Amino acid sequence: MRSSNRIEEIRSKAAELFANHGYGAVGVAELGEAVGLGKGALYHHISSKEELLYDISTRYIERLIENGRDIIAKELDPSERIKALSRAMINVVYRHRAEMTVCFREIHSLSGERHQRVSQLHNDYQQLWIDTIAMGVAQKKFRSIERTAIKGIMGMFFYSFLWLKPEGAQNADQVGDVFSDLILHSLVPSND
Amino acid sequence: MRSSNRIEEIRSKAAELFANHGYGAVGVAELGEAVGLGKGALYHHISSKEELLYDISTRYIERLIENGRDIIAKELDPSERIKALSRAMINVVYRHRAEMTVCFREIHSLSGERHQRVSQLHNDYQQLWIDTIAMGVAQKKFRSIERTAIKGIMGMFFYSFLWLKPEGAQNADQVGDVFSDLILHSLVPSND
Numbered sequence: 001m002r003s004s005n006r007i008e009e010i011r012s013k014a015a016e017l018f019a020n021h022g023y024g025a026v027g028v029a030e031l032g033e034a035v036g037l038g039k040g041a042l043y044h045h046i047s048s049k050e051e052l053l054y055d056i057s058t059r060y061i062e063r064l065i066e067n068g069r070d071i072i073a074k075e076l077d078p079s080e081r082i083k084a085l086s087r088a089m090i091n092v093v094y095r096h097r098a099e100m101t102v103c104f105r106e107i108h109s110l111s112g113e114r115h116q117r118v119s120q121l122h123n124d125y126q127q128l129w130i131d132t133i134a135m136g137v138a139q140k141k142f143r144s145i146e147r148t149a150i151k152g153i154m155g156m157f158f159y160s161f162l163w164l165k166p167e168g169a170q171n172a173d174q175v176g177d178v179f180s181d182l183i184l185h186s187l188v189p190s191n192d
Numbered sequence: 193m194r195s196s197n198r199i200e201e202i203r204s205k206a207a208e209l210f211a212n213h214g215y216g217a218v219g220v221a222e223l224g225e226a227v228g229l230g231k232g233a234l235y236h237h238i239s240s241k242e243e244l245l246y247d248i249s250t251r252y253i254e255r256l257i258e259n260g261r262d263i264i265a266k267e268l269d270p271s272e273r274i275k276a277l278s279r280a281m282i283n284v285v286y287r288h289r290a291e292m293t294v295c296f297r298e299i300h301s302l303s304g305e306r307h308q309r310v311s312q313l314h315n316d317y318q319q320l321w322i323d324t325i326a327m328g329v330a331q332k333k334f335r336s337i338e339r340t341a342i343k344g345i346m347g348m349f350f351y352s353f354l355w356l357k358p359e360g361a362q363n364a365d366q367v368g369d370v371f372s373d374l375i376l377h378s379l380v381p382s383n384d
Contacts, residue, residue: 022301025216105297107354109214143377148362148370151355152348159347162299170340178340185335186378 007045010035012098015056019098023053023106054114057103060096061121064089068128078136079184085128086183087176089157093164094172101161126154133187142187153183199237202227204290207248211290215245215298246306249295252288253313256281260320270328271376277320278375279368281349285356286364293353318346325379334379345375 013034017026028049032042046052071084093100107118130150136142156179164175205226209218220241224234238244263276285292299310322342328334348371356367 020300022214022216022298024214024218025301104354106214108212109217145374146370148367149374151352152371152374155348155351156344157347158354159351160343162296162350163343175340178338179344182337182341182344182378185380186374188377188380 003045010037010042010045011052011056011059014052015096015098015102018053018056018106019101023049023102023109050110050114053102053106054110054118056099057107057110057118058121060092060099061103061118061125064092065121065125065128068125072128072132078132078139078141081132081135082129082183083177083180085132086157086180087173090160090164090176090179091172093157093161094166097161097164097166104158104161122154126150129153136187140189143189145187149186156182195237202229202234202237203244203248203251206244207288207290207294210245210248210298211293215241215294215301242302242306245294245298246302246310248291249299249302249310250313252284252291253295253310253317256284257313257317257320260317264320264324270324270331270333273324273327274321274375275369275372277324278349278372279365282352282356282368282371283364285349285353286358289353289356289358296350296353314346318342321345328379332381335381337379341378348374 010031014026014031017031017034026049028042029039031049031052032039035042037045067088068085071081071088075081075084103118107115107122110118130147133142133145133150137144160175166172170178202223206218206223209223209226218241220234221231223241224231227234229237259280260277263273263280267273267276295310299307299314302310322339325334325337325342329336352367358364362370
Protein backbone atom coordinates (compact mmCIF):
# COMPACT_ATOMS: atom_id res chain seq x y z
CA MET A 1 0.00 0.00 0.00
CA ARG A 2 1.35 3.43 -0.90
CA SER A 3 2.23 5.62 2.05
CA SER A 4 -0.35 8.28 1.20
CA ASN A 5 -3.10 5.65 1.13
CA ARG A 6 -1.85 4.25 4.40
CA ILE A 7 -1.99 7.62 6.14
CA GLU A 8 -5.52 8.12 4.77
CA GLU A 9 -6.54 4.79 6.20
CA ILE A 10 -4.97 5.66 9.58
CA ARG A 11 -6.72 9.04 9.70
CA SER A 12 -10.06 7.55 8.78
CA LYS A 13 -9.82 4.74 11.34
CA ALA A 14 -8.60 7.18 14.01
CA ALA A 15 -11.52 9.55 13.32
CA GLU A 16 -13.93 6.64 13.73
CA LEU A 17 -12.33 5.51 17.00
CA PHE A 18 -12.11 9.06 18.40
CA ALA A 19 -15.74 9.74 17.42
CA ASN A 20 -17.02 6.53 19.00
CA HIS A 21 -14.93 6.38 22.18
CA GLY A 22 -13.53 9.89 22.67
CA TYR A 23 -10.01 10.99 21.85
CA GLY A 24 -8.75 10.54 25.41
CA ALA A 25 -9.95 6.95 25.61
CA VAL A 26 -8.15 5.73 22.47
CA GLY A 27 -4.52 4.74 22.88
CA VAL A 28 -1.88 4.58 20.15
CA ALA A 29 -1.59 0.81 20.66
CA GLU A 30 -5.34 0.38 20.08
CA LEU A 31 -5.16 2.56 16.98
CA GLY A 32 -2.22 0.52 15.66
CA GLU A 33 -4.18 -2.66 16.21
CA ALA A 34 -7.16 -1.25 14.29
CA VAL A 35 -4.99 -0.59 11.25
CA GLY A 36 -2.83 -3.69 11.65
CA LEU A 37 0.38 -1.90 12.62
CA GLY A 38 2.61 -2.15 15.69
CA LYS A 39 3.30 1.01 17.66
CA GLY A 40 6.68 1.46 16.03
CA ALA A 41 5.36 1.02 12.50
CA LEU A 42 2.47 3.39 13.28
CA TYR A 43 4.90 6.07 14.42
CA HIS A 44 6.56 5.74 11.05
CA HIS A 45 3.36 7.27 9.59
CA ILE A 46 2.29 9.71 12.33
CA SER A 47 4.35 11.93 14.58
CA SER A 48 1.95 11.84 17.55
CA LYS A 49 -1.66 11.10 18.45
CA GLU A 50 -2.30 14.81 18.88
CA GLU A 51 -0.89 15.56 15.43
CA LEU A 52 -3.34 13.01 14.07
CA LEU A 53 -6.21 14.71 15.91
CA TYR A 54 -5.03 18.02 14.51
CA ASP A 55 -4.93 16.65 10.94
CA ILE A 56 -8.44 15.23 11.30
CA SER A 57 -9.75 18.46 12.86
CA THR A 58 -8.31 20.86 10.30
CA ARG A 59 -8.98 18.98 7.13
CA TYR A 60 -12.73 19.31 6.63
CA ILE A 61 -13.07 22.72 8.19
CA GLU A 62 -10.38 23.90 5.73
CA ARG A 63 -12.39 22.31 2.95
CA LEU A 64 -15.56 24.07 4.18
CA ILE A 65 -13.75 27.40 4.16
CA GLU A 66 -12.40 26.88 0.64
CA ASN A 67 -15.77 25.74 -0.55
CA GLY A 68 -17.45 28.72 1.18
CA ARG A 69 -15.07 31.12 -0.53
CA ASP A 70 -15.97 29.57 -3.89
CA ILE A 71 -19.68 30.01 -3.13
CA ILE A 72 -19.11 33.65 -2.19
CA ALA A 73 -17.09 34.28 -5.35
CA LYS A 74 -19.80 32.80 -7.57
CA GLU A 75 -23.04 33.70 -5.84
CA LEU A 76 -23.89 37.36 -5.50
CA ASP A 77 -27.34 37.10 -3.92
CA PRO A 78 -27.04 36.87 -0.13
CA SER A 79 -30.06 34.55 0.28
CA GLU A 80 -28.68 32.17 -2.35
CA ARG A 81 -25.30 32.27 -0.61
CA ILE A 82 -26.91 31.23 2.66
CA LYS A 83 -28.72 28.37 0.94
CA ALA A 84 -25.48 27.19 -0.68
CA LEU A 85 -23.41 27.54 2.52
CA SER A 86 -26.05 25.62 4.44
CA ARG A 87 -26.19 22.76 1.94
CA ALA A 88 -22.40 22.56 1.76
CA MET A 89 -22.06 22.33 5.54
CA ILE A 90 -24.65 19.58 5.97
CA ASN A 91 -23.17 17.65 3.04
CA VAL A 92 -19.78 17.59 4.76
CA VAL A 93 -21.35 16.40 8.02
CA TYR A 94 -23.19 13.66 6.09
CA ARG A 95 -20.11 12.49 4.25
CA HIS A 96 -17.51 12.83 7.00
CA ARG A 97 -19.49 12.46 10.16
CA ALA A 98 -16.70 10.91 12.26
CA GLU A 99 -14.22 13.63 11.23
CA MET A 100 -16.71 16.44 11.91
CA THR A 101 -17.63 14.93 15.27
CA VAL A 102 -13.97 14.90 16.22
CA CYS A 103 -13.42 18.40 14.82
CA PHE A 104 -16.24 19.92 16.88
CA ARG A 105 -16.14 17.77 19.98
CA GLU A 106 -12.43 17.24 20.61
CA ILE A 107 -11.08 20.74 20.05
CA HIS A 108 -10.39 20.96 23.82
CA SER A 109 -7.97 18.05 23.48
CA LEU A 110 -5.62 20.10 21.29
CA SER A 111 -3.02 22.21 23.04
CA GLY A 112 -1.22 25.47 22.40
CA GLU A 113 -0.65 26.44 18.80
CA ARG A 114 -2.75 23.61 17.39
CA HIS A 115 -5.72 24.63 19.52
CA GLN A 116 -5.33 28.22 18.37
CA ARG A 117 -5.11 27.20 14.74
CA VAL A 118 -8.30 25.10 14.85
CA SER A 119 -10.14 27.89 16.72
CA GLN A 120 -8.94 30.29 14.03
CA LEU A 121 -10.33 28.01 11.32
CA HIS A 122 -13.70 27.93 13.09
CA ASN A 123 -13.59 31.74 13.18
CA ASP A 124 -12.62 31.95 9.51
CA TYR A 125 -15.58 29.78 8.64
CA GLN A 126 -17.91 31.87 10.79
CA GLN A 127 -16.58 35.00 9.07
CA LEU A 128 -18.01 33.78 5.75
CA TRP A 129 -21.46 33.85 7.36
CA ILE A 130 -20.85 37.21 9.01
CA ASP A 131 -19.81 38.69 5.64
CA THR A 132 -22.80 37.16 3.85
CA ILE A 133 -25.26 38.48 6.42
CA ALA A 134 -23.57 41.92 6.34
CA MET A 135 -23.98 41.98 2.58
CA GLY A 136 -27.68 41.19 2.90
CA VAL A 137 -28.03 43.96 5.49
CA ALA A 138 -26.24 46.43 3.20
CA GLN A 139 -28.65 45.47 0.39
CA LYS A 140 -31.58 45.93 2.83
CA LYS A 141 -32.60 42.31 2.26
CA PHE A 142 -31.75 41.21 5.82
CA ARG A 143 -32.14 42.78 9.23
CA SER A 144 -28.99 43.21 11.24
CA ILE A 145 -28.33 40.62 13.97
CA GLU A 146 -25.82 40.49 16.80
CA ARG A 147 -22.59 38.51 16.73
CA THR A 148 -24.08 36.30 19.45
CA ALA A 149 -26.96 35.39 17.13
CA ILE A 150 -24.45 34.34 14.46
CA LYS A 151 -22.79 32.08 17.05
CA GLY A 152 -26.22 30.57 17.60
CA ILE A 153 -26.61 29.93 13.87
CA MET A 154 -23.19 28.23 13.79
CA GLY A 155 -24.38 26.03 16.67
CA MET A 156 -27.27 24.77 14.54
CA PHE A 157 -24.71 23.32 12.14
CA PHE A 158 -21.91 22.44 14.53
CA TYR A 159 -24.23 20.44 16.73
CA SER A 160 -25.84 18.52 13.91
CA PHE A 161 -23.22 15.75 13.89
CA LEU A 162 -24.87 14.42 17.04
CA TRP A 163 -28.27 13.71 15.56
CA LEU A 164 -27.91 13.76 11.76
CA LYS A 165 -28.48 10.29 10.35
CA PRO A 166 -27.30 9.95 6.75
CA GLU A 167 -29.61 6.93 6.55
CA GLY A 168 -32.54 9.10 7.71
CA ALA A 169 -35.52 10.27 5.67
CA GLN A 170 -33.98 13.59 4.55
CA ASN A 171 -30.89 13.87 2.41
CA ALA A 172 -28.18 16.44 3.10
CA ASP A 173 -29.57 19.05 0.71
CA GLN A 174 -33.01 18.76 2.28
CA VAL A 175 -31.66 19.25 5.80
CA GLY A 176 -29.52 22.15 4.53
CA ASP A 177 -32.64 23.73 3.03
CA VAL A 178 -34.60 23.38 6.29
CA PHE A 179 -31.77 25.17 8.09
CA SER A 180 -31.37 27.95 5.53
CA ASP A 181 -35.15 28.45 5.48
CA LEU A 182 -35.09 28.96 9.26
CA ILE A 183 -32.12 31.33 9.04
CA LEU A 184 -33.55 33.34 6.14
CA HIS A 185 -36.86 33.74 7.99
CA SER A 186 -34.98 34.98 11.05
CA LEU A 187 -33.26 37.62 8.87
CA VAL A 188 -36.40 39.11 7.29
CA PRO A 189 -36.27 42.87 7.91
CA SER A 190 -39.03 44.24 10.12
CA ASN A 191 -41.67 46.41 8.50
CA ASP A 192 -40.99 49.52 10.55
CA MET B 193 -17.55 16.69 55.89
CA ARG B 194 -21.00 15.17 55.51
CA SER B 195 -21.31 12.49 52.90
CA SER B 196 -23.77 14.46 50.74
CA ASN B 197 -21.35 17.39 50.64
CA ARG B 198 -18.54 15.05 49.78
CA ILE B 199 -20.41 13.56 46.83
CA GLU B 200 -21.26 17.08 45.63
CA GLU B 201 -17.58 17.96 45.73
CA ILE B 202 -16.66 14.79 43.83
CA ARG B 203 -19.28 15.45 41.16
CA SER B 204 -18.23 19.02 40.74
CA LYS B 205 -14.53 18.21 40.47
CA ALA B 206 -15.25 15.31 38.11
CA ALA B 207 -17.35 17.57 35.85
CA GLU B 208 -14.46 20.03 35.70
CA LEU B 209 -11.91 17.33 34.88
CA PHE B 210 -14.18 15.66 32.29
CA ALA B 211 -14.94 19.03 30.68
CA ASN B 212 -11.29 20.04 30.50
CA HIS B 213 -9.66 16.77 29.52
CA GLY B 214 -12.47 14.57 28.19
CA TYR B 215 -14.14 11.75 30.10
CA GLY B 216 -11.97 9.06 28.54
CA ALA B 217 -8.74 10.78 29.54
CA VAL B 218 -9.54 11.09 33.26
CA GLY B 219 -8.81 8.05 35.42
CA VAL B 220 -10.36 7.23 38.77
CA ALA B 221 -6.95 7.60 40.44
CA GLU B 222 -6.58 11.13 39.05
CA LEU B 223 -10.06 12.00 40.20
CA GLY B 224 -9.32 10.65 43.67
CA GLU B 225 -6.18 12.75 43.82
CA ALA B 226 -8.12 15.88 42.84
CA VAL B 227 -10.52 15.41 45.75
CA GLY B 228 -7.88 14.09 48.16
CA LEU B 229 -9.13 10.52 48.33
CA GLY B 230 -7.48 7.21 47.54
CA LYS B 231 -9.15 4.94 44.99
CA GLY B 232 -10.69 2.76 47.72
CA ALA B 233 -12.10 5.73 49.64
CA LEU B 234 -13.42 7.24 46.41
CA TYR B 235 -15.29 4.02 45.59
CA HIS B 236 -16.96 4.37 48.96
CA HIS B 237 -18.75 7.42 47.48
CA ILE B 238 -19.22 6.43 43.85
CA SER B 239 -20.08 3.08 42.31
CA SER B 240 -18.20 3.66 39.03
CA LYS B 241 -16.78 6.40 36.84
CA GLU B 242 -19.61 5.90 34.37
CA GLU B 243 -22.21 6.22 37.13
CA LEU B 244 -20.58 9.54 38.00
CA LEU B 245 -20.77 10.67 34.36
CA TYR B 246 -24.41 9.61 34.33
CA ASP B 247 -25.17 11.61 37.51
CA ILE B 248 -23.47 14.70 36.08
CA SER B 249 -25.23 14.30 32.71
CA THR B 250 -28.74 13.81 34.05
CA ARG B 251 -28.82 16.38 36.81
CA TYR B 252 -29.03 19.69 34.97
CA ILE B 253 -31.01 18.43 32.04
CA GLU B 254 -33.55 17.12 34.57
CA ARG B 255 -33.54 20.54 36.19
CA LEU B 256 -34.08 22.19 32.77
CA ILE B 257 -37.05 19.93 32.11
CA GLU B 258 -38.62 20.66 35.51
CA ASN B 259 -37.99 24.34 35.09
CA GLY B 260 -39.40 24.23 31.55
CA ARG B 261 -42.57 22.53 32.80
CA ASP B 262 -42.97 25.30 35.39
CA ILE B 263 -42.60 27.93 32.67
CA ILE B 264 -45.21 26.19 30.53
CA ALA B 265 -47.61 25.91 33.47
CA LYS B 266 -47.32 29.62 34.28
CA GLU B 267 -46.85 31.29 30.92
CA LEU B 268 -49.66 31.00 28.43
CA ASP B 269 -48.31 33.18 25.63
CA PRO B 270 -46.10 31.11 23.28
CA SER B 271 -43.67 33.97 22.56
CA GLU B 272 -43.20 34.63 26.26
CA ARG B 273 -42.65 30.93 26.83
CA ILE B 274 -39.91 30.88 24.24
CA LYS B 275 -38.25 33.88 25.86
CA ALA B 276 -38.40 32.24 29.28
CA LEU B 277 -37.18 28.84 28.02
CA SER B 278 -34.30 30.53 26.24
CA ARG B 279 -33.20 32.54 29.28
CA ALA B 280 -33.48 29.49 31.54
CA MET B 281 -31.31 27.39 29.23
CA ILE B 282 -28.53 29.96 28.92
CA ASN B 283 -28.60 30.59 32.67
CA VAL B 284 -27.95 26.91 33.33
CA VAL B 285 -25.06 26.89 30.84
CA TYR B 286 -23.61 30.01 32.53
CA ARG B 287 -23.87 28.59 36.02
CA HIS B 288 -22.96 24.97 35.34
CA ARG B 289 -20.78 25.14 32.29
CA ALA B 290 -18.60 22.13 33.12
CA GLU B 291 -21.64 19.95 33.82
CA MET B 292 -23.43 21.07 30.63
CA THR B 293 -20.28 20.52 28.58
CA VAL B 294 -20.09 16.98 29.91
CA CYS B 295 -23.83 16.43 29.43
CA PHE B 296 -23.74 17.44 25.75
CA ARG B 297 -20.30 16.29 24.75
CA GLU B 298 -19.83 12.98 26.56
CA ILE B 299 -23.19 11.34 25.95
CA HIS B 300 -21.43 8.86 23.62
CA SER B 301 -19.38 7.64 26.60
CA LEU B 302 -22.47 6.30 28.34
CA SER B 303 -23.55 2.77 27.49
CA GLY B 304 -26.79 0.83 27.28
CA GLU B 305 -29.58 1.93 29.57
CA ARG B 306 -27.76 5.03 30.80
CA HIS B 307 -27.22 6.24 27.25
CA GLN B 308 -30.89 5.68 26.48
CA ARG B 309 -31.98 7.52 29.60
CA VAL B 310 -29.88 10.62 28.84
CA SER B 311 -31.06 10.60 25.20
CA GLN B 312 -34.62 10.39 26.50
CA LEU B 313 -34.03 13.41 28.74
CA HIS B 314 -32.70 15.38 25.76
CA ASN B 315 -35.87 14.39 23.87
CA ASP B 316 -38.11 15.34 26.81
CA TYR B 317 -36.48 18.75 26.90
CA GLN B 318 -36.90 19.16 23.14
CA GLN B 319 -40.55 18.20 23.49
CA LEU B 320 -41.17 21.32 25.59
CA TRP B 321 -40.05 23.41 22.62
CA ILE B 322 -42.05 21.32 20.16
CA ASP B 323 -45.20 21.78 22.29
CA THR B 324 -44.60 25.51 22.67
CA ILE B 325 -44.12 26.03 18.94
CA ALA B 326 -47.20 23.86 18.22
CA MET B 327 -49.23 26.07 20.56
CA GLY B 328 -48.05 29.19 18.72
CA VAL B 329 -48.97 27.59 15.40
CA ALA B 330 -52.44 26.67 16.73
CA GLN B 331 -52.90 30.29 17.82
CA LYS B 332 -51.73 31.43 14.37
CA LYS B 333 -48.89 33.39 15.98
CA PHE B 334 -46.15 31.15 14.54
CA ARG B 335 -45.62 29.46 11.22
CA SER B 336 -45.18 25.72 11.31
CA ILE B 337 -41.60 24.39 11.09
CA GLU B 338 -40.21 20.92 10.55
CA ARG B 339 -38.87 18.68 13.29
CA THR B 340 -35.42 19.08 11.73
CA ALA B 341 -35.65 22.85 12.23
CA ILE B 342 -36.40 22.31 15.92
CA LYS B 343 -33.28 20.13 16.13
CA GLY B 344 -31.40 23.09 14.68
CA ILE B 345 -32.83 25.39 17.34
CA MET B 346 -31.75 22.94 20.05
CA GLY B 347 -28.27 23.03 18.54
CA MET B 348 -28.06 26.79 19.08
CA PHE B 349 -28.35 26.14 22.80
CA PHE B 350 -26.60 22.80 23.09
CA TYR B 351 -23.53 24.11 21.31
CA SER B 352 -23.28 27.29 23.34
CA PHE B 353 -21.21 25.72 26.12
CA LEU B 354 -18.26 25.84 23.74
CA TRP B 355 -18.14 29.59 23.30
CA LEU B 356 -20.25 31.16 26.05
CA LYS B 357 -18.05 33.09 28.42
CA PRO B 358 -19.79 33.95 31.69
CA GLU B 359 -17.14 36.66 32.10
CA GLY B 360 -18.06 38.10 28.67
CA ALA B 361 -19.88 41.34 27.89
CA GLN B 362 -23.40 39.85 27.86
CA ASN B 363 -25.06 38.23 30.83
CA ALA B 364 -27.10 35.04 30.53
CA ASP B 365 -30.46 36.82 30.15
CA GLN B 366 -29.05 38.99 27.38
CA VAL B 367 -27.72 36.00 25.44
CA GLY B 368 -31.02 34.20 26.04
CA ASP B 369 -32.87 37.21 24.61
CA VAL B 370 -30.66 37.32 21.50
CA PHE B 371 -31.45 33.65 20.89
CA SER B 372 -35.19 33.96 21.50
CA ASP B 373 -35.30 37.06 19.26
CA LEU B 374 -33.72 35.01 16.44
CA ILE B 375 -36.10 32.10 17.02
CA LEU B 376 -39.21 34.28 17.24
CA HIS B 377 -38.26 36.05 14.01
CA SER B 378 -37.82 32.70 12.30
CA LEU B 379 -41.36 31.74 13.41
CA VAL B 380 -43.19 34.80 12.09
CA PRO B 381 -46.03 33.56 9.88
CA SER B 382 -45.76 34.46 6.21
CA ASN B 383 -48.24 36.98 4.83
CA ASP B 384 -49.83 34.71 2.28
